[in-house]
Amino acid sequence: MPSAIKHDHELSSKGLVSVLVHSQQATPDELQAFLLKTFPDNDCFVTPSAFVPTPASTGIPHAALIGVDGKLLWDGHPLGEPKKIQELIDAELLKVKKGWGETSEARKVRASLYGKNDLGGAAALIAALADGEEKTTLQGELDRRYATQKKSITELQNQGRWLDSQAACKALLKDVGTKAEWVAEVQPMLLAFDNPESKAELAADKKLEKIVKALRDKKRDGAPKAIEALLKSAANTKVGERAQRLLTALNTPLP
Amino acid sequence: MKFSYLTAALLLALPIAAQKRAAVGEQVPEFSFGQFLNGDGRSSLSDFYGSPIMIDFWGVH
Structure with a gap:
């Protein structure tokens, strides 16, 4: 677990998501207590339990690395192959930055969408593509990214993280650029922080x-x-x- | 009575056991992490599409 927290501190700003899945019986309060007392600087996502459909493990610690496109890249002991894990993570973070896909257009859209979080820019690039399967796929990714980020503004408020919610709202308004229908949705959300x-x-x-x-x-x-x-x-x-x-x-x- | 509990437990476990697990190189089937202690609304694998995810299975006890 310390290695996961270290990875998260070093690489979350570049796009790595770190998730801690608890594998034994403990209540959320017990988990929170343990983290506060043992790893108070933890920023990884923490879940009390989850079924993760990666190869079954016979014990802990155990880890799995999933790539940007949802493929399983590695599975094993978190300290077992540090060099290989680091190389795989680095390769995925390069994909985040440069984009991925079979065509240069797809790579450009994904670099804008995931590397820069420039949703407005990605929307413009997609609009310029010829109709077809690739355009539909990329449009779906863009719509999902926007919906997820918009939803997180409300979710952070529900969790009592209002400063984070306000920061996320400001960032989203910047990221959607001049796309009118999204500005029309996000602008009122930002104004609502003034009530x-x-x-x-x-x-x-x-x-x-x-x-x-x-x-x-x-x-x-x-x-x-x-x-x-x-x-x-x-x-x-x-x-x-x-x-x-x-x-x-x-x-x-x-x- | 014991048999009933055992049967019920097995029946409950069956859907999980029957779920496909991905091998290295394969697409991971969609799943949910459930409620994060410190989440931001993202909970399913597809919510994280575009980001590499390192999952660490651990225990307190």
Whole structure:
């Protein structure tokens, strides 16, 4: 697991997604408690359990690498073949940057879409393509990418991560460029951050971020009292719910 | 009674056991990671299309 966290810190900005799948019985609170106390700087996605259709493993630790196009590239012990894993990851990150596909047009669209996250640019490139299977495929990828990023704005709010949600919304508005129908959808979402309820959430999240930063720096002692103080002013907010989950995890004994 | 529990457990396990698993070089069948503790709304494999994914299976106990 430390190797996954290290990979994530080094390569997430280049496009690597790291997922930790827990393989034994533990509640979400226990997992959160373990991560807070043992790996407070973890930024990998963490799931309490999942069936992943890669080769069955007889034990842990175990890891699998899936490529940009959903193909399984490697499966085995995470520390077993570090050079090979690194080479495979590097090759995939190069695909993210340069694009992939059988034609130069497809590579150009994917470089724009996944390498630069320039959704407006990708839309213009796709619009210029001749009708056919490739155009349909790339259009589907673009639509899915936009829908996923738009959905994440709301999801981050539901999770009490309003600062992240606002940042994602600003980024998406920039990324869609001048594509009018998307601007018309995202612009109101960004404006909604100025209403009183959103401002209350953002203010609470700024306070919570300071507490989270202290936890990441392994300064745990003052965190419970700081969260309790925050909860008094952030009642009935999504950030308050997140703060409460954090407090519960801090008070949960290690499994 | 024990038999009933065993049968029920096997029946519940069958759909998972029957699901196809990808070998190295093959397309991974669509699946969901479920609810992430710290997610951003992406949960299925297709939501991550365009990004390489390193999955680490681990345990606390």
